[in-house]
Amino acid sequence: MLIKAQMDEIQSFLADASNMQGGHAARVVFPESAQEVADVLGEATRERVPVTVAGAGTGIVGGRVPFGGVVLATSRLNQIKEIVREADGGWAIAGAGVVLADFQRAVNEKGLIYPPDPTEWSCYLGGTVATNASGARTFKYGPTRNFIRRLKVALATGDLVDLRRGSIKADENGLLRIPLPNGRSIETELPSYRMPKTRKHASGYYVARGMDAIDLFIGSEGTLGVIAEVEVKLLAKPEGVLSGVVFFSSEKDLLGFVREARASSLQTREDKKSVGLDARALEFFDAESLRFLRSHYAQVPMDAAGAIFFEQETTQITEESLQAAWLELLERNNALLDDSWFATNEHDRREMSEFRHRLPVLVNEWIARHNQRKVSTDMAVPDEEFAGMLKFYKETLRASQLKYVIFGHIGDNHVHVNIMPRTEEEAARAREIYTQFVKRAVSVGGTISAEHGIGKLKRDYLRVLYGENHLREMARLKRAFDPACILGRGNIFAEEYL
Ligand SMILES: Cc1cc2nc3c(=O)[nH]c(=O)nc-3n(C[C@H](O)[C@H](O)[C@H](O)COP(=O)(O)OP(=O)(O)OC[C@H]3O[C@@H](n4cnc5c(N)ncnc54)[C@H](O)[C@@H]3O)c2cc1C
Numbered sequence: 050m051l052i053k054a055q056m057d058e059i060q061s062f063l064a065d066a067s068n069m070q071g072g073h074a075a076r077v078v079f080p081e082s083a084q085e086v087a088d089v090l091g092e093a094t095r096e097r098v099p100v101t102v103a104g105a106g107t108g109i110v111g112g113r114v115p116f117g118g119v120v121l122a123t124s125r126l127n128q129i130k131e132i133v134r135e136a137d138g139g140w141a142i143a144g145a146g147v148v149l150a151d152f153q154r155a156v157n158e159k160g161l162i163y164p165p166d167p168t169e170w171s172c173y174l175g176g177t178v179a180t181n182a183s184g185a186r187t188f189k190y191g192p193t194r195n196f197i198r199r200l201k202v203a204l205a206t207g208d209l210v211d212l213r214r215g216s217i218k219a220d221e222n223g224l225l226r227i228p229l230p231n232g233r234s235i236e237t238e239l240p241s242y243r244m245p246k247t248r249k250h251a252s253g254y255y256v257a258r259g260m261d262a263i264d265l266f267i268g269s270e271g272t273l274g275v276i277a278e279v280e281v282k283l284l285a286k287p288e289g290v291l292s293g294v295v296f297f298s299s300e301k302d303l304l305g306f307v308r309e310a311r312a313s314s315l316q317t318r319e320d321k322k323s324v325g326l327d328a329r330a331l332e333f334f335d336a337e338s339l340r341f342l343r344s345h346y347a348q349v350p351m352d353a354a355g356a357i358f359f360e361q362e363t364t365q366i367t368e369e370s371l372q373a374a375w376l377e378l379l380e381r382n383n384a385l386l387d388d389s390w391f392a393t394n395e396h397d398r399r400e401m402s403e404f405r406h407r408l409p410v411l412v413n414e415w416i417a418r419h420n421q422r423k424v425s426t427d428m429a430v431p432d433e434e435f436a437g438m439l440k441f442y443k444e445t446l447r448a449s450q451l452k453y454v455i456f457g458h459i460g461d462n463h464v465h466v467n468i469m470p471r472t473e474e475e476a477a478r479a480r481e482i483y484t485q486f487v488k489r490a491v492s493v494g495g496t497i498s499a500e501h502g503i504g505k506l507k508r509d510y511l512r513v514l515y516g517e518n519h520l521r522e523m524a525r526l527k528r529a530f531d532p533a534c535i536l537g538r539g540n541i542f543a544e545e546y547l
Pocket residue numbers: 065066101102103104105106107108109111112113123145166167168169171172173174175176177178179180181182183184185270271272274275276277500501504537540
């Protein structure tokens with residue numbers, strides 16, 4: 050097994066996309082099989098050496114930044130083992146270190162899709178499972194969790210478990226028993242909190258009545274075990290996709306459009322109708338975002354108060370009727386139809402995706418020019434609270450006179466507020482405002498992280514969401530799987546809870 054210890058060789062493993070400083074580790078190990086992962090962990094437990102699991106390092110909450118011990122890199126678990134096409138979809142088995150973009154390409158070549166689509170496709174499959182990643186298409190398909198059929202997980206004790214969805218469930222009293230290959234078993238009590246009733250949630254361990262054991266590991270951010278191999282569900286590639294970037298001169302109309310588009314989509318899915326308005330993505334740009342984008346896209350209308358990017362899957366038979374249904378909905382909500390853009394072919398669709406992805410890039414460039422770090426939220430709230438939350442964001446930010454843009458997954462009531470400080474003083478004010486947003490989101494039943502996870506950077510906010518006792522329950526759960534507390538130390542909750 051490859052082991053690297055020279056500083057210049059391991060430097061890139063001491064950080065991730067969060068820019069968190071101060072990471073350090075003695076060495077990085079590169080296991081090439083699930084058994085080697087288990088062996089590394091068993092030894093680390095015996096010697097009480099902390100282990101931080103590294104995927105591709107695109108995480109933005111400091112989850113893979115090590116503070117001591119060793120880094121276990123998953124990059125050599127990079128084999129796509131099987132992609133199987135069935136009558137209506139398919140499945141695949143791949144190592145945790147397969148790059149998501151490579152996996153998506155391989156699956157596409159077989160006429161299939163893997164819906165989870167975080168914006169940054171250089172992440173690894175295992176990283177997306179460990180963070181329960183999601184993206185624009187999550188509005189229709191849900192997060193990574195919904196596509197996981199089986200996980201091979203190496204536990205800190207050196208045991209290797211194969212968890213198939215449906216095979217192990219918690220009982221009605223919240224007790225979970227996972228048999229191990231050596232005849233022993235892990236028995237633990239689930240934490241007693243209830244997760245927020247938001248459409249997306251990536252804050253702390255997944256806990257639900259009668260839950261499947263596999264769900265505990267999805268989103269556990271490298272604290273309960275190392276995901277070595279993943280089996281996922283795949284879907285048949287849609288025949289066509291209709292997309293649009295539609296502008297509104299009034300935010301009230303825009304929100305009305307989103308409400309109707311969401312309600313129709315949910316209705317179509319509930320009725321299991323094959324034809325009907327059913328958005329795959331509903332993404333928001335506020336007026337400030339459009340102002341920013343206008344410097345590159347002169348065709349963004351001057352009187353636009355906001356825009357929505359939407360996608361709908363179609364077939365040759367349904368394309369026309371669905372186009373008509375979307376136009377009717379847009380007209381009813383006073384969209385600026387003459388100024389809006391629509392695409393049914395791959396080339397135009399790519400241009401629209403490019404428009405959507407350009408915004409965070411422009412924001413990052415602006416921030417770099419000002420030598421600051423952006424302060425970016427990841428909260429989601431229940432449907433009925435979204436309009437109030439958006440108003441609160443805007444009123445607070447306008448009063449502060451800080452520069453900001455708001456964009457993101459409005460279909461799931463999950464937008465990212467990006468505050469862009471120009472000076473240290475503004476950065477401090479931005480962080481204070483972030484805390485106000487957290488408190489407000491929690492007070493209306495929201496979650497503090499809908500997709501990026503907690504890592505090391507958002508632990509204090511998790512305490513606001515769940516409180517001390519529930520953090521202790523999470524730590525107790527962790528100890529059942531990781532008695533020497535070697536794995537992912539400092540992720541989700543501070544080490545003092547262990
Ligand atoms: C520009 C940009 C855009 C992004 N957009 C999105 C988005 O739209 N949606 C979204 O959800 N996220 C997004 N992210 C965040 C990030 O891409 C995801 O969280 C991704 O899933 C992380 O994968 P990774 O392989 O890079 O993991 P890493 O960053 O290496 O690790 C993330 C966490 O998972 C743990 N981990 C990694 N692999 C394993 C494993 N095999 N077993 C156990 N634990 C493991 C690590 O210890 C760490 O705690 C974005 C990030 C960037 C930089």
